Structure formats: structure tokens, C-alpha cells
Amino acid sequence: MTHAIPVPLPSALIDHHAVDLGRKPTSGWGMNVNDVATAPSGEIYALSNVYRHTYGTAEDEADPAKADFGYSLVNKYAPDGTLLATAVSGQHEFLPQDTTFGGPTTGLGRGLWWAKGLCVLPDGTLAATGPGDQTHLVTADLTAVTAHHDMPSRRHEDGPRDPFASWISTTPAGRLLCTTGEYGLYNYGNLLDNIVAITDQSLTPTSKPSLRALASMEAEPVKHTQADLRPGVLFNGKPVGMDHRPRPSLTEHLTELEQTARQWDWDDARLGRPAVVREDLFVVPVYGHIYRGGSRGQRFAFVLVSDEGEFVGQLGGMHLHRDSPFTGFCFEIAADPVRERIYHLNRYGLFAWTATGIRAQRLDLEDKRYKLLKHFTLVDCTPAGELILVHRTQHLLLRIACPDALGDLGQAVEDALRSYARERTALKRQWQPVNWHWVDSTAPLHRL
Structure with a gap:
């Protein structure tokens, strides 16, 4: 199995904008790998964004070599890690960039600064999601965008209002586990993720299913009006909004259950991306307010919720300070519904749980055997039970085949990291990356 897979930039884009790959991100340009999804x-599909901010003059904007730009990229790989194709799309309708690589009104950019989530739907179509519950459907061969679901970027702007979800994951039976936003959380004027919901029908280019709300993070968003009702997000058959949403909320449950918690511990909390543990069970990250001066020790929880909206419990065995995901903001959860396992990686450890929420493994990242994992973000667990991690600065994917027995996870990770190091050395000789930016000129390039 290939352990190290580069996430490259297309050479045509680099040449068109005369990008200096040697420049540091602090100089106003960079690339981020946002998500990975496996069919x-x-x-394997990898979603990333690349940008440059030059703060140049109006004359500079007419020159592609000097102009600002921002693109969303989707790379497609064969199961063995071979790059098959790349799609590139403009990101934002207000960003003054040329349309050589696709325009924001036709690609993934209709109001998005960048797409942040990626999901392979049951029919093989890709769903790219982003802020404001924007969802864009892309064909499996990356040649076309077949549907847009979005809404104005501000609450009172005119324009089409047809949002869907900000995060999507599929269940084994093909249902979609989603999060959607609401206005008014903590008196904010923009959409913040607040509702965990599931569909009972398929999302297709011609059909958008209703979402059945299972849980809310915050019980009482303020200043709701009739205009804020979501006809496509239902709870007990009625649109979510105003004072109608699942109660008690997740933060109310957590405040009641945790004897040492105070009510204000969950003020200004946030909802993370849920993961599918099995067809009828999901895990939902919830974390408290992030402070500028540091948030290590703040409240967080990975809550188990059933497909009927029942609060089943939460993942155990994590210390608020010693295992805090606030360091580096590592709130991602990956789950393996085939084997009913749950995984989490932060700067202190790699954790594994059973579906009952009992911690089965913790690999300490201070151990030199696993220390390299501090540079990675956990993004996916494949149907074959492989963890996929992304190196935050070297733009490489790491695949780890998880063993049948979770007690053997440490040895599997150690072996994978050893193989990854060898493969990375070979890739550097083959690709000759500049400042860990890989550039490809061989795979087909599609402009969305």
C-alpha cells in the first residue's frame, strides 16, 4: 500500500500566474488541503485551496503574473495513489480575477471564499460544501458542476436562497448526515452551524431532499424572524427556526451531565463535523469558546447521538487539559462504520474508541515513535478501514491501515510512519518540490 501521496498544484495554473513557489506563506500566498473523501x-479525492494576495494596483490586476487570485482544487487519485485528474475553480464572485481557470459563478465559488468539505455521494457524485450551507455537486470525473445550492453571504442581501448543508457525510445505507447553520447564535448576524440533521432521500442534481433535524447545539438563537425559517430543514414535520428546534440542546445535555461544568462553560460554543459510527449512531464534536490568550483546558465533548435524535452518551477517556484539542484547533473526528470504531488526532495523542464510547487506545505523541503525527490533521477513514491524514505544511497524504485489533494500533502507526518517511524521500527525488509544493503537468486538468 502507498502511504505517502502528494497533493500537487497544476503546472498550468502556476505558469499562468507566474507563482514563485519559493515564497513563504507570510508573503501573501499559500495552499491548504481542506478535506479528503474516499469512494x-x-x-480518493482531495479538496484544497490556493491563493495569492499581492495588494497591488488596478494595473497589476490586469496582469495574471501580479494579480490576486484564489482557487479551489479537487484532485482525484486511483486506489493505488496515482493522480488521475485535477479540477480547478474560481472561488469568489467578488474577487477580481480572470476566468482562465473557471469563473466563480459556474464553479465552486458562488459566494464561497473556499469550499471546506468534500463527500462522495452514493451515486459517485462529489458534494463540495462551504460556509453558509453552500453545496455544489461535481461529477465523479471532475469535468462539470451539476448543481448549486447556496444563499446570499449576508442575512438581508437579495439573491437566491437555496442552501443545503455545510458538512455532509454518508451512512452505510446511503443516507446523508449533515450540519446546517442558523442566524442569531450568540447574537451573531451570520450563519453558524447549529443543527445536526439526516436525509432519508438522495441528493441529486435535480432533487434536493428535506433534512430531518436530530439535534441542536444551542437551544435559543436570538432575534429569529419568519424569514429565517428553513423549509428544507424539519423537526417534527415543521421548519426549524424561531423557537422550534430539537430540545434539550447538546450544550444543555452536557451542562446537566457534567457535575463540574458551569452554565457559562458552553457560552459561544461551536459545532464540529459529525461522523457516522454506524447506520443509527453518530458522533458530534462540540467545543467551547476559543480565547485569544489560549483555550487549553476549555470544555469539549464528542457526543453520541442516535438517528432518532437521542443523546446516547459521549466519548470517554480524555482529559480537559492533558488531551485538549484546542491546541492547534484539532476538533476532527473520523469513524469507521464497518468496524464501528471512532478516531481522533490532536497534538497530544491519537485516540480510538469503540461504538459504546469506551476508549480503546491512546498513542502519546510525546513518544518518539509517534511524534511525527503532530504535523498531521486527521481527515478521513476509508471504507477499507484506513486512516487518511494530511501533513499541514508538506501537502502530503498519509494512509494508515488500521489493524483488526485496536491493541495493535501502535505498531501499525509506527510501521506506516516508517514507510511514509521512505516514500517521501523517493517522492522528493522524483517530483523535486520547491518549498514542499508539488507541481504536476501530466494529469488531465478540468476547469469548472
Whole structure:
């Protein structure tokens, strides 16, 4: 199995904008790998964004070599890690950039600064999601965008209002586990993720299913009006909004259950991306307010919720300070519904749980055998039970085949990291990256 897979930039884009790959991100340009999704057949898709801010003059904007730009990229890989194709799309309708690589009104950019989530739907279509519950459907071969679901970026702007979800994951039976936003959380004027919901029908280019709300993070968003009702997000058959949403909320449950918690511990909390543990069970990250001076020790929880909206419990065995995900803001959860396992990686450890929430493993990242994991973000667990991690600065994917027994996870990770190091050395000789930026000129390039 290939352990190290580069996430490259297309050479045509680099040449068109005369990008200096040697420049540091602090100089106003950079690349981020945002998400990875794996199809049941084994193909891997990586979603990233690349940008440059030059703060130049109006004359500079007419020159592609000097102009600002921002693009969303989707790379497709064969199961063995071979790059098959790349799609590139403009990001934002207000960003003054040329349309050589696709315009924001036709690609993934309709109001998005960048797409942040990626999901392979049951029919093989890709769903790219972003802020404001914007969802864009892309064909599996990356040649076309077949549907847009979005809304104005501000609450009172005119324009089409047809949002869907900000995060999507699929269940084994093909249902969609989603999060959607609401206005008015903590008196904010923009959409913040607040509702965990599930669909009972498929999302297709011609059909958008209703979402059945299972849980809310915050019980009482303020200043709701009739205009804020979401006809496509239902609870007990009625649109979510005003004073109608699942109660008690997740933060109310957590405040009641945790004897040492105070009510204000969950003020200004946030909802993370849920993961599917099995067809009828999901895990939902919830974390408290992030402070500028540091948030290590703040409240966080990974809550188990059933497909009927019942609060089942939460993942155990994590210390608020010693295992805090606030260091580096590592709130990602990955789950393996085939084997009913749950995984989490932060700067202090790699954790594994059973579906009952009992911690089965903690690999301490201070151990030199696992220390390299501090540079990675956990993004996916494949249908074959492989963890996929992204190196935050070297733009490489790391695949780890998890063992049948979670007690053997440490040895599996150690072996994978050793193989990854060898493969990375070979890739550097082959690709000759500049400042850990990989550039490809061989795979087909599609402009969305």
C-alpha cells in the first residue's frame, strides 16, 4: 500500500500566474488541503485551496503574473495513489480575477471564499460544501458542476436562497448526515452551524431532499424572524427556526451531565463535523469558546447521538487539559462504520474508541515513535478501514491501515510512519518540490 501521496498544484495554473513557489506563506500566498473523501471503490479525492494576495494596483490586476487570485482544487487519485485528474475553480464572485481557470459563478465559488468539505455521494457524485450551507455537486470525473445550492453571504442581501448543508457525510445505507447553520447564535448576524440533521432521500442534481433535524447545539438563537425559517430543514414535520428546534440542546445535555461544568462553560460554543459510527449512531464534536490568550483546558465533548435524535452518551477517556484539542484547533473526528470504531488526532495523542464510547487506545505523541503525527490533521477513514491524514505544511497524504485489533494500533502507526518517511524521500527525488509544493503537468486538468 502507498502511504505517502502528494497533493500537487497544476503546472498550468502556476505558469499562468507566474507563482514563485519559493515564497513563504507570510508573503501573501499559500495552499491548504481542506478535506479528503474516499469512494467505496477506493478512489480518493482531495479538496484544497490556493491563493495569492499581492495588494497591488488596478494595473497589476490586469496582469495574471501580479494579480490576486484564489482557487479551489479537487484532485482525484486511483486506489493505488496515482493522480488521475485535477479540477480547478474560481472561488469568489467578488474577487477580481480572470476566468482562465473557471469563473466563480459556474464553479465552486458562488459566494464561497473556499469550499471546506468534500463527500462522495452514493451515486459517485462529489458534494463540495462551504460556509453558509453552500453545496455544489461535481461529477465523479471532475469535468462539470451539476448543481448549486447556496444563499446570499449576508442575512438581508437579495439573491437566491437555496442552501443545503455545510458538512455532509454518508451512512452505510446511503443516507446523508449533515450540519446546517442558523442566524442569531450568540447574537451573531451570520450563519453558524447549529443543527445536526439526516436525509432519508438522495441528493441529486435535480432533487434536493428535506433534512430531518436530530439535534441542536444551542437551544435559543436570538432575534429569529419568519424569514429565517428553513423549509428544507424539519423537526417534527415543521421548519426549524424561531423557537422550534430539537430540545434539550447538546450544550444543555452536557451542562446537566457534567457535575463540574458551569452554565457559562458552553457560552459561544461551536459545532464540529459529525461522523457516522454506524447506520443509527453518530458522533458530534462540540467545543467551547476559543480565547485569544489560549483555550487549553476549555470544555469539549464528542457526543453520541442516535438517528432518532437521542443523546446516547459521549466519548470517554480524555482529559480537559492533558488531551485538549484546542491546541492547534484539532476538533476532527473520523469513524469507521464497518468496524464501528471512532478516531481522533490532536497534538497530544491519537485516540480510538469503540461504538459504546469506551476508549480503546491512546498513542502519546510525546513518544518518539509517534511524534511525527503532530504535523498531521486527521481527515478521513476509508471504507477499507484506513486512516487518511494530511501533513499541514508538506501537502502530503498519509494512509494508515488500521489493524483488526485496536491493541495493535501502535505498531501499525509506527510501521506506516516508517514507510511514509521512505516514500517521501523517493517522492522528493522524483517530483523535486520547491518549498514542499508539488507541481504536476501530466494529469488531465478540468476547469469548472
